[in-house]
Amino acid sequence: MNAVSTSIKFLLNGAPHEVADLDPHTSVLSYLREHLFLTGTKEGCAEGDCGACTVAIAELDGVDRLRVMPINACIRLLPTIDGKALFTVEALSMFGESGELHPVQQAMVDCHASQCGFCTPGFVMSLFALFKNDVAPSRERICEAISGNLCRCTGYRPIIEAAQQATHSRIAQSMRANESENQIVDKNNLAASHPFKLGLEIRSSSSTWLHCAAADSNAPAARDAEKHIAKSLAALQRNSALDYRANDARFIAPRTLDEFSTLVETLPSAWILSGGTDVGLWINKALQTNSTILYTGEIAALRKIDIHQGALTIGAAASLEDAFRAMNQHYPELAHVWTRFASWPIRASGTLGGNVANGSPIGDSMPALITLGAEVVLRKGAKQRTIPLESLYIDYKKQSREPGEWVEAIRVPARAEGMQIASYKNSKRNEQDISAVCAAIAMTIEDGVVTKARIAYGGVAGIPKRAANTEAAVIGKPWNETTVRAAMQAMTNDFTPMNDMRASAEYRMQVAQNHLLRFWHESQDEAASLEARVF
């Protein structure tokens, strides 16, 4: 094992920042508000559902590029920011002369997009991430980008308008593009750790980069600024594991699979932390702690997504966002569920491996993965085995994983010829809601007869589950409404849904059956004219 580290290092609003003696359970939000008095970032719910705490992080992407993502500061543990650049709402206008606003902020003012203002910093940061990622985003894309941000006052219309205005704005860039390179002086002084005590050099490069929209990311001044920040970030990268200890707790971020594997074996009671979108709630809501946290987010091999002849191997620590983007290339029919899956900041933090390993009956990735015949790679020490995903789940909170066995990767097979695929999700609210029912159907129909079918559901049993009786009721049968109706009837033998505050058992069953009916409708020729979906 490596030497114990007494501190965490990252860039805070462009400046090198070091933290020591801080309990590793501390969230980014608590650290910002309570330790640094950077109170622009707000707590609305402390569970990643309202977005008032949204901040942006930038990671090294290759040698000198940065990748920007919005995250929920309330459920993100501070040690996971080690080696990254963290930007808060204060950064966007702290560099400018006389409080000049960022284009996103100015657009929010111009469009009257704030009322009580409490959610506003979160919206600003989500829109900032959009501004850095998307060139001229559509209205739909804008809504998706702010699906994790709740506003109770405005009704959103002016915020959407502000997003359109800001992401189409090039004013700031043209102004900044003229800055000469020699204004940007290298400075990697870790001592300057107070957020407001920034050198002019850092102001200059951060300001240029922050104000530069995605469309202008290749402009010379923007590139220089990006390279400058990337260089500062590169200097913070560790070659070996971070083993941070404070307040009788330990946070270990190994770099390799073997290291991680050994740690899991030697520290069996440690928490395994990936995106933290669930663990964050254990801490904030259940007030749980653990003396050791093993973080998967810095294991490059675990974040990798390999594509080989159409088959995907998705590392367990790959973010949901990355995993979905990769899957969309081969299975675009699944996008319907992926865009309704949580919110952008949750998808940027949360991992596919986490969703699968958690095994919640309402985890939205599993029905689709099971339907596609995905396998899960399990590992314990040096031992590795691969099983079909559906066989991982036995009963509610009961899995076929052995003690100490962990999810290393998910394998999604290449697309079979002629397979028709659909995915459906429904919930009380269209966006960022937990499913009442989530369904995925893959079927091969040859000469009007169903030859292959894999159908899986979430929300209707204690686990994500295949509908065996339903499948049997369609395989070998002519693909017509009679078959579909019979299969819908058969489905009642597959599932015994639960009653809760989201939906009744009766409703879940009915909708589960109706999803099959919809699949049939959509497979008919006139499907397009039916406008079969409202979303």
Added chain:
Amino acid sequence: MNSPIKNTRKMQESPIPTPTLPLKGRGFAVGDAVAHDSAHLHVSGRATYADDVREPRGTLHAAIAYSPIARGVLRAVDLVDVLAMKDVVGAFTAKDIPGKNCYGAITHDEPFLAEDRVEFVGQPIAIIVAKTRDAARRAARKAKFDIADETPILTINDAIAANSLLKPPTIIERGVPKEAIARATHSVRGECEIGAQEHFYLEGQIALAIPHEDGQMQVIVSTQHPTEMQQVTATILGIGWNDVVSEVRRLGGGFGGKEVQPAQFAALAALAAHHTQCPVKLRLDRDDDFLITGKRHDFAFHYDAASDANGRLTAFDLTLSSRCGFSTDYSHQVNDRALCHIDNGYHHTNLKVTNYRCRTNTQSATAFRGFGAPQGMFAIEHCIESIARNVGRDPLDVRKANFYGEKTGLTTHYGQAVEGFWLPQMVERLEQTSDYRARRAAITTHNARNPIIRKGISLTPVMFGVSFNASFLNRGSALLSLYLDGTFVLNHAGTEMGQGLFIKMQQIVAEAFGVDARKVRSTTTNTSKLPNTPPTAASSGADLNGMAVLDACNILKARLAPWLSKVLQCEANDIEFCDGVVTSKHGVIFLTMQELATRATFAKIPLTAQGFYYTPGIQWNGETFSGKPAYYFAYGAAVSEVAVDTLTGEHKVTRVDILHDVGKSLNPAIDRGQIEGGFVQGMGYLTSEELVWDGKGRLRTHAPSTYKIPTAADVPEVFNVELWDQDNHVESIHRSKAVGEPPLMLAFSVWFAIADAISSYTDSRAMPKLVAPATPEAILRAMHAARAAR
């Protein structure tokens, strides 16, 4: 009447001018679309909310331990384990209250901390104080309560069966409803439930109490009612009001949920601060906020009604029941307001209303934007729609047939004469601009062809009475000072919760003194500056305080006038304030505001003025249920179109057109924000926002993970909003109208459009058995019932 239609601003087509373009060749003033006074602070994270105020040295943090049982006898409280926890400083219960352990919005029937009984799951029993918030929360969970539980009364039906009522049923009877129904050629019977709603202000409840010398206490609370916070702090500590200062700069949303609800937290923080003699902050976790605080009243109603063949309502016999929770709170006022709004623009001839106010073992239902009006209006709209289906006419035509007018009548069921009633003209115009008839026809065609998606459309009106029913609350006050450097500072009774009140008030000063509204500084709302203020509620913030601000401006100007006419060598009438200077209409002499302030001070003229206002001519008799409770009415109408997925019950709002009456707008950008925001909040209320309590009275939806307010994608891409351009017919502040609450009810059009889509299964002849909120499950259930009834 002048033709208002020609002057109507088409907001969708010509966007509101941005603040960089002064409209009148001067600074921003009344009528300009000037940005919210804090917009630049909101977007940069520099706006200070209660939790952002730098904590004084040694601030402690508190958490609440509350009842896990809905109803029972509290036999013992064991805090031994709590006090043993790390960093805990103290734990306090009812026994530790030096003053009185009771408070309430009007009736003081709520304890700050439960004493011998617990009345709902979430009722505070003890307050735990520790060095950190985390330590306080951990310790609070160690509290042990010995409670002998009793069977709780949870639902409206439970309460009526057990006769658990706040008071005997309120009955209003006008004309001969029973006879009219008995002899009617057309009659309908209907029933519906309309669920509760959580405020979901983004900033949760928070109070910071700071002890000062000689037993004084300062409380910084996120509240719409600083005076109430002052009062409860004095009550719990047993000190005078003059020993307490309560203040707030801004709230991160209120919506009625910060009117009386924060009182408990202010008082408890003060109690802890008193005992520890340290500043104490009490900031609720979101789940605790949901569990402890009151929500909008859920209502259930059923009715018999009669009409003629054209759908003209001839009798309405309504039973309207509300779930009030464990204490009185504002429940009587909310119910009264519901009863006052069962007209919503329609004339009643024969009417009977029986209103039950149910006491239940749940959170005490409280004020929420609309304050009972939505529930009352929903009942009459449900009835009108039932009648329309029954007589086979488009609901819009039946609505029109029932509006107040010469043919029907121009007096409300509570005896107020309806004046300035331009709702019918507004509906007429909206029908045209929204292309209602053509879209109705297209929908009928669509529904005949499409097996999966059903569409629906609805136009619903809003008629909202503006003023507190409790007449004495209709007062505003303001304090305006001019400093020697020529800058104005303004204080008034209203709180800023995002509604843009402060900028509107600044605009009024700007208009009066010819300065830029953005240069007028608004201060925190502070009980030591202006005492005995009513809450910022009932949409009245701008109406009441605006008039008080104007009064202060006029007082100051009148005081300066004799001296100024000498200085400017002109008649007092010829003094003009514009472009930041004061001059005379004809003269060449002018003074900058700085010169004015300096020279007036040398002339020993005080430059502070206190303004006051009360709404004239309103009165209310709750006993006879009659009077003139509303100074005027605000109107609006909306058309919504929806597409409903018949396989899942999910829906999408595809287009919304709104025409709303704000009188002569003080600030069209702010007003539009209120209209759109209110609409979307109402849409959530009636569709996705479902509160679920289990059989033991535990709220199961206590966080945004389970309670779903609308998100951006729920807002239709086509969202046309137009302001009706006609001055208020009564003398209100610059002839504007209140805009806080009325737009919420515009969202009825969404619910009735969904009902319309479902009704297509019965050729639009039956009112669907749909409840509110119309969740996917509720919609699917109603569709099955409609299909079965076909």
